[in-house]
Amino acid sequence: xxxxxxxxxxxxxxxxxxxxxxxxxxxxxxxxxxxxxxxxxxxxxxxxxxxxxxxxxxxxxxxxxxxxxxxxxxxxxxxxxxxxxxxxxxxxxxxxxxxxxxxxxxxxxxxxxxxxxxxxxxxxxxxxxxxxxxxxxxxxxxxxxxxxxxxxxxxxxxxxxxxxxxxxxxxxxxxxxxxxxxxxxxxxxxxxxx
Amino acid sequence: xxxxxxxxxxxxxxxxxxxxxxxxxxxxxxxxxxxxxxxxxxxxxxxxxxxxxxxxxxxxxxxxxxxxxxxxxxxxxxxxxxxxxxxxxxxxxxxxxxxxxxxxxxxxxxxxxxxxxxxxxxxxxxxxxxxxxxxxxxxxxxxxxxxxxxxxxxxxxxxxxxxxxxxxxxxxxxxxxxxxxxxxxxxxxxxxxxxxxxxxxxxxxxxxxxxxxxxxxxxxxxxxxxxxxxxxxxxxxxxxxxxxxxxxxxxxxxxxxxxxxxxxxxxxxxxxxxxxxxxxxxxxxxxxxxxxxxxxxxxxxxxxxxxxxxxxxxxxxxxxxxxxxxxxxxxxxxxxxxxxxxxxxxxxxxxxxxxxxxxxxxxxxxxxxxxxxxxxxxxxxxxxxxxxxxxxxxxxxxxxxxxxxxxxxxxxxxxxxxxxxxxxxxxxxx
Numbered sequence: 270x271x272x273x274x275x276x277x278x279x280x281x282x283x284x285x286x287x288x289x290x291x292x293x294x295x296x297x298x299x300x301x302x303x304x305x306x307x308x309x310x311x312x313x314x315x316x317x318x319x320x321x322x323x324x325x326x327x328x329x330x331x332x333x334x335x336x337x338x339x340x341x342x343x344x345x346x347x348x349x350x351x352x353x354x355x356x357x358x359x360x361x362x363x364x365x366x367x368x369x370x371x372x373x374x375x376x377x378x379x380x381x382x383x384x385x386x387x388x389x390x391x392x393x394x395x396x397x398x399x400x401x402x403x404x405x406x407x408x409x410x411x412x413x414x415x416x417x418x419x420x421x422x423x424x425x426x427x428x429x430x431x432x433x434x435x436x437x438x439x440x441x442x443x444x445x446x447x448x449x450x451x452x453x454x455x456x457x458x459x460x461x462x463x
Numbered sequence: 464x465x466x467x468x469x470x471x472x473x474x475x476x477x478x479x480x481x482x483x484x485x486x487x488x489x490x491x492x493x494x495x496x497x498x499x500x501x502x503x504x505x506x507x508x509x510x511x512x513x514x515x516x517x518x519x520x521x522x523x524x525x526x527x528x529x530x531x532x533x534x535x536x537x538x539x540x541x542x543x544x545x546x547x548x549x550x551x552x553x554x555x556x557x558x559x560x561x562x563x564x565x566x567x568x569x570x571x572x573x574x575x576x577x578x579x580x581x582x583x584x585x586x587x588x589x590x591x592x593x594x595x596x597x598x599x600x601x602x603x604x605x606x607x608x609x610x611x612x613x614x615x616x617x618x619x620x621x622x623x624x625x626x627x628x629x630x631x632x633x634x635x636x637x638x639x640x641x642x643x644x645x646x647x648x649x650x651x652x653x654x655x656x657x658x659x660x661x662x663x664x665x666x667x668x669x670x671x672x673x674x675x676x677x678x679x680x681x682x683x684x685x686x687x688x689x690x691x692x693x694x695x696x697x698x699x700x701x702x703x704x705x706x707x708x709x710x711x712x713x714x715x716x717x718x719x720x721x722x723x724x725x726x727x728x729x730x731x732x733x734x735x736x737x738x739x740x741x742x743x744x745x746x747x748x749x750x751x752x753x754x755x756x757x758x759x760x761x762x763x764x765x766x767x768x769x770x771x772x773x774x775x776x777x778x779x780x781x782x783x784x785x786x787x788x789x790x791x792x793x794x795x796x797x798x799x800x801x802x803x804x805x806x807x808x809x810x811x812x813x814x815x816x817x818x819x820x821x822x823x824x825x826x827x828x829x830x831x832x833x834x835x836x837x838x839x840x841x842x843x844x845x846x847x848x849x850x851x852x853x854x855x856x857x858x859x860x861x862x863x864x865x866x867x868x869x870x871x872x873x874x875x876x877x878x879x880x881x882x883x884x885x886x887x888x889x890x891x892x893x
Contacts, residue, residue: 287537294529302521316525320532327533328540357725397828399512418513443474446506449513 275339283330290330294323297340300420301347307415308351309358310404318354322347337429344416345430352408398456405452410445417442464488469499473506531793700724700731700755700781704765704794708880712772712801715744718765718794720751720779727757732782735765741775741796742768755783769799812838813862813883821854826872829854830865830885837861843885848872 275296281289301322305315325346333342403411409431416427417438428435450457464485469492475481476489493500701723707716720733733751735743743750744766751763769775779792815837821829827848834841839861852871856864865883869876875888 298526298529299521302525303518306519316522320529323529324532324536327536394824395512396516414513418510419516439475443471446474446509449509450505
């Protein structure tokens with residue numbers, strides 16, 4: 270959806286048109302969820318974070334001036350809420366999680382396993398290893414990788430979302446990728462490295 | 464170009480985000496330096512891996528959950544809009560009145576009036592113990608402070624204070640009346656100084672004449688200036704609900720509420736109400752009454768009995784004296800069915816063969832894979848399952864496959880209803 274379409278919906282939502290805000294939710298919640306999930310690494314917590322992010326966006330929509338796109342603004346809220354969630358979780362005790370439900374753990378699909386089970390398994394393992402390594406990174410590093418490599422945002426947009434200068438985004442992205450390499454640990458062999 | 468510069472710019476080299484000259488130098492260095500060359504290939508390869516990760520699908524229920532959260536925000540906003548200004552700002556106004564009263568009366572009692580005119584106070588009357596001499600300035604038998612001086616008298620600080628006192632007394636009576644109307648069990652309005660005649664509450668000092676209206680201020684000038692505590696920051700209670708594993712109509716089943724809070728709370732009361740087809744099997748629906756320690760999770764069983772099949776709704780209320788901590792959670796209990804009818808997640812799912820080969824795979828991921836393929840539910844505590852296993856479970860029923868993988872990793876499997884619960888295997892013989 271283009272920015273002007275969202276801008277029109279935002280204007281209507283700012284005039285207390287709930288239906289317009291619901292449309293914005295319809296069109297953005299998948300992206301918001303994917304971002305939250307990648308940052309938090311847990312389906313239920315990501316769902317909660319997305320709900321909280323939309324409530325925050327809804328409550329403070331009157332402060333949105335349209336200097337950035339709605340999705341950039343929403344990204345910023347989702348990232349902040351997700352990082353808050355991680356900080357809270359760091360203080361919380363361990364709890365049971367359902368690892369398989371309808372909206373359970375990370376849905377990594379194994380496609381056409383019967384064709385070449387070993388190749389699929391290796392790809393699956395590499396993806397799982399990257400996901401695990403991602404969760405071992407600092408919040409700053411994970412956020413920049415999720416926004417750049419997973420969500421495909423531009424440097425400028427990331428700078429706005431994270432409220433850091435453009436140069437910081439670039440240097441942080443470089444450090445984050447190196448940190449990801451280190452975080453792979455023994456899984457590095459899956460990528461053909463010793 | 465040196466290694467440090469190149470390593471600091473690997474991403475920019477990959478993105479060609481340097482000048483042509485810098486790129487040339489950097490690429491020349493990468494071709495010559497094995498360390499930097501390997502780092503470059505790793506970074507580029509990992510970026511590619513990241514981009515190939517499948518995008519997580521939003522759960523189907525998420526959209527509805529967001530709508531419910533927005534509805535709740537709308538309702539809260541409507542409630543706030545409907546509140547009177549006193550309800551919103553009353554405590555703060557009252558607090559301001561406390562300061563005004565204390566400050567004003569301290570002046571009043573040291574400057575007794577005569578016939579409504581301001582008189583010069585004798586020097587000794589400024590001593591605290593002489594306060595009763597200023598009895599006219601203290602509340603009357605009705606508990607109110609005398610009115611300010613008659614019209615025409617120049618408005619002094621005393622008069623303004625007296626007016627403030629009168630206004631405050633009027634406000635106190637309003638608060639008392641309102642409190643009497645709404646208090647269930649003597650719960651006080653903030654600040655506690657305004658509680659009428661409550662043991663340990665501060666207002667009535669030794670100088671208070673008999674018959675003082677409870678709750679009005681009769682401050683002694685000896686009393687310390689009241690300190691006004693701001694309302695504490697709200698404490699959020701995290702509430703989650705797990706529905707029963709096997710919800711059968713007409714049979715008592717158990718769900719679970721989990722509570723956690725950032726701060727310790729001395730008393731938390733959890734209650735639940737079911738919909739018209741769901742009874743909470745506890746007197747008054749009260750599930751728990753007790754403390755909640757910071758950082759600890761309290762798990763509270765929720766016994767319930769449904770009278771009809773299908774989806775049921777449950778309203779969970781968590782009450783606490785801590786400001787802002789009380790919370791309401793709406794939860795759903797799906798798939799209630801009558802005993803003997805087919806389950807929506809039939810036991811046959813566990814007998815369904817899976818077609819998987821694991822090679823040095825983490826246990827957790829392998830269990831997940833089996834569960835997904837067979838459509839069974841698996842529970843495992845967070846942080847477990849990092850051990851790697853290799854198992855060929857092609858054509859093996861899901862139940863057996865789960866056991867094989869779990870046992871290879873040092874875990875045991877317990878079937879709880881339709882859930883396979885994975886825990887660390889108990890050690891035999893120590």
